[in-house]
Amino acid sequence: GNSVTQMEGPVTLSEEAFLTINCTYTATGYPSLFWYVQYPGEGLQLLLKATKADDKGSNKGFEATYRKETTSFHLEKGSVQVSDSAVYFCALSRTGANNLFFGTGTRLTVIP
Amino acid sequence: EPEVTQTPSHQVTQMGQEVILRCVPISNHLYFYWYRQILGQKVEFLVSFYNNEISEKSEIFDDQFSVERPDGSNFTLKIRSTKLEDSAMYFCASSETRGGGQETQYFGPGTRLLVL
Numbered sequence: 001g002n003s004v005t006q007m008e009g010p011v012t013l014s015e016e017a018f019l020t021i022n023c024t025y026t027a028t029g030y031p032s033l034f035w036y037v038q039y040p041g042e043g044l045q046l047l048l049k050a051t052k053a054d055d056k057g058s059n060k061g062f063e064a065t066y067r068k069e070t071t072s073f074h075l076e077k078g079s080v081q082v083s084d085s086a087v088y089f090c091a092l093s094r095t096g097a098n099n100l101f102f103g104t105g106t107r108l109t110v111i112p
Numbered sequence: 113e114p115e116v117t118q119t120p121s122h123q124v125t126q127m128g129q130e131v132i133l134r135c136v137p138i139s140n141h142l143y144f145y146w147y148r149q150i151l152g153q154k155v156e157f158l159v160s161f162y163n164n165e166i167s168e169k170s171e172i173f174d175d176q177f178s179v180e181r182p183d184g185s186n187f188t189l190k191i192r193s194t195k196l197e198d199s200a201m202y203f204c205a206s207s208e209t210r211g212g213g214q215e216t217q218y219f220g221p222g223t224r225l226l227v228l
Contacts, residue, residue: 004154036219043116043203043221043222044155044203044205045219046218049216051214089155093214098145098160098207098217099145099168099170100157100217101154102149102154104152104154105154105155
């Protein structure tokens with residue numbers, strides 16, 4: 001089947017710390033992988049995506065690389081800011097389909 | 113920037129009552145979705161909708177659920193007879209096209225439904 005497992009939170013970091021949120025997946029075929037972010041009171045927003053193995057998605061200083069050999073798509077940022085405080089969701093979609101399979105979300109709090 | 117909107121933001125209902133959750137997708141989008149997240153659990157796909165019919169649904173989307181696009185702008189999710197276990201955050205999403213899994217879906221802020 002298709003599923004996503006992501007690191008449980010909450011995660012609390014100091015400003016300028018390095019962030020990693022782990023995400024691994026199980027899927028048939030060649031899925032596309034996504035990171036969505038949800039800021040307080042808002043909807044889920046696409047943060048970045050990768051559609052094939054070894055692709056790196058990046059946005060707003062965040063990066064994630066599609067690793068087929070380890071079935072992973074870990075989210076990283078070199079220096080987090082208070083404004084990065086949000087819930088981060090890893091997700092996949094199957095080839096030829098549109099529905100997304102999500103992880104449980106990881107709440108990140110960045111303190112000054 | 114265009115966005116998906118949902119109303120109400122919160123709804124409390126009694127078990128057995130019908131609820132309708134409303135969504136206004138982005139205006140030029142053609143594909144619409146509902147997802148839900150029970151507290152502490154994963155966001156789960158419920159249904160996708162295109163050209164006035166359901167294109168895909170999960171096993172969660174049973175006969176108690178229905179979707180409709182009653183006019184050119186709204187997209188609704190109806191739960192006919194709510195159960196306690198329907199309590200969740202319900203997210204609406206839309207996408208411009210069906211991109212074979214690569215298309216970006218744009219999500220609304222969610223409706224938190226509490227069934228008592």
